[in-house]
Amino acid sequence: MYDADDDQSHVSAPQALTSSSKEKLRQFVARIETLETEKSELAEQLKEVYGEAKSLGFDTKALRAVIRLRKQDANDRAEAEMMLDLYLEAVGEI
Amino acid sequence: MYDADDDQSHVSAPQALTSSSKEKLRQFVARIETLETEKSELAEQLKEVYGEAKSLGFDTKALRAVIRLRKQDANDRAEAEMMLDLYLEAVGEI
Amino acid sequence: MYDADDDQSHVSAPQALTSSSKEKLRQFVARIETLETEKSELAEQLKEVYGEAKSLGFDTKALRAVIRLRKQDANDRAEAEMMLDLYLEAVGEI
Amino acid sequence: MYDADDDQSHVSAPQALTSSSKEKLRQFVARIETLETEKSELAEQLKEVYGEAKSLGFDTKALRAVIRLRKQDANDRAEAEMMLDLYLEAVGEI
DNA sequence: CACGGCGTACATCGCC
DNA sequence: GGCGATGTACGCCGTG
Numbered sequence: 001m002y003d004a005d006d007d008q009s010h011v012s013a014p015q016a017l018t019s020s021s022k023e024k025l026r027q028f029v030a031r032i033e034t035l036e037t038e039k040s041e042l043a044e045q046l047k048e049v050y051g052e053a054k055s056l057g058f059d060t061k062a063l064r065a066v067i068r069l070r071k072q073d074a075n076d077r078a079e080a081e082m083m084l085d086l087y088l089e090a091v092g093e094i
Numbered sequence: 095m096y097d098a099d100d101d102q103s104h105v106s107a108p109q110a111l112t113s114s115s116k117e118k119l120r121q122f123v124a125r126i127e128t129l130e131t132e133k134s135e136l137a138e139q140l141k142e143v144y145g146e147a148k149s150l151g152f153d154t155k156a157l158r159a160v161i162r163l164r165k166q167d168a169n170d171r172a173e174a175e176m177m178l179d180l181y182l183e184a185v186g187e188i
Numbered sequence: 189m190y191d192a193d194d195d196q197s198h199v200s201a202p203q204a205l206t207s208s209s210k211e212k213l214r215q216f217v218a219r220i221e222t223l224e225t226e227k228s229e230l231a232e233q234l235k236e237v238y239g240e241a242k243s244l245g246f247d248t249k250a251l252r253a254v255i256r257l258r259k260q261d262a263n264d265r266a267e268a269e270m271m272l273d274l275y276l277e278a279v280g281e282i
Numbered sequence: 283m284y285d286a287d288d289d290q291s292h293v294s295a296p297q298a299l300t301s302s303s304k305e306k307l308r309q310f311v312a313r314i315e316t317l318e319t320e321k322s323e324l325a326e327q328l329k330e331v332y333g334e335a336k337s338l339g340f341d342t343k344a345l346r347a348v349i350r351l352r353k354q355d356a357n358d359r360a361e362a363e364m365m366l367d368l369y370l371e372a373v374g375e376i
Numbered sequence: 377c378a379c380g381g382c383g384t385a386c387a388t389c390g391c392c
Numbered sequence: 393g394g395c396g397a398t399g400t401a402c403g404c405c406g407t408g
Contacts, residue, residue, distance in 0.1 A: 024150065024152075025152065025157075028143065028146075028147045028152065028157065029157075029160060029161065029164070031143050032140065032143055032144075032157075032161055033161065033164070035136050035139055035140050035143065036140070036161070036165075038136055039133060039136040039137065039140070042129050042132055042133040042136065043133065045129055046126065046129050046130070046133070047405085047406095049122060049125050049126055049129065050126075050406095052122075053122045056118065058118075058119065058122065059372055060406085061368070061407095062368055062369070062372055063119075063122065063123075063126075064382095065364075065365055065368055066123060067123065067126055067127065067130070069361070069365065070123070070127070071130075072358070072361070076354070076358070079351070079354070082347075083347055083351065086343070086344055086347055087344070090341060090344055137384090155386085158385080158386095212338065212340075213340065213345075216331065216334075216335045216340065216345065217345075217348060217349065217352070219331050220328065220331055220332075220345075220349055221349065221352070223324050223327055223328050223331065224328070224349070224353075226324055227321055227324040227325065227328070230317050230320055230321040230324065231321065231400090233317055234314065234317050234318070234321070237310065237313050237314055237317065238314075240310075241310045244306065246306075246307065246310065249401095249402080251307075251310065251311075251314075252401080252402095254311060255311065255314055255315065255318070258311070258315070259318075329389090329390095332390095342390090343391090346398095
């Protein structure tokens, strides 16, 4: 996208961004980078937690498996709910 | 995990976890799940931001490229900084 | 799905599938699962081939790029062919 | 990878491939392209099957959900098996 | 240090 | 034709 303000044509000719578009773009970049920074920090903390568990003698592989299973269960429940809705709709109950 | 409290041996005898170990395990699981939830929320917000940018006509693929490049630049700068420090230290400037 | 045999109405009344429909459904599921199994096996074999190439010292990323480019070329050639046919037909040469 | 026969150094200097390496490369490309062709054909057939089901009045969305669920169940069983092994190993039973 | 697993990003496809 | 979902590929990290 070359100019979010101007472009009504969908042509691919390069054109400069308006200053308004540039400003919006800057803001998007800033918001994204903030969120990614926070996300990286959480990832960092997760690593630390696993490291701490490991240093206390826990098997991180098994620990990760537990986490994965619990998540999977949650997903399964959500999926089951979805399927129920789908079936109810299929038999005209919605 | 054999038992973070008991096991100093790494032998293969089956043994249950002590209640203390179980409690620690529960806490680790809780901490991890909290962090992962927050991480997912940030991921969600990132998707929303990209979606908003897209709805305003910005090319998200290009936007992602911008983010990636800036990140790379930051890494490069950090690395250069590290090298500089290393050299300064090597010549006794620190 | 209301009933592939019966339903001409698209009304929302709940109704069970006829046994004939159920049988068809089973067959569809079976055919799909067979095809997906075969597809997974091919995917598996592809992984093995890439693994073998890697173990012989080839850069799999470059190898993948080669495959991608050749595929693109093939697509381009097919498209050119189609255009040619279209033009030939347009000038009454077919 | 610049030469699968010669390169013991892992340096990144560009160098020509030996004819032996080139030949191997050609064979890998051929094998990969064969497998990918077959995979695409299966994908094509899958599309046809779903299309046929749809034309007979079946709800493909529900059909896909069924397939997904059955696959998920299989995965769950495999995962459960893995967890069992993991736990058995953790208590020294392997 | 090389490998495999995991999470993420891209592309494709079916649907609307 | 845009959008959402799904399958595939890449990069990163932890591990042996």
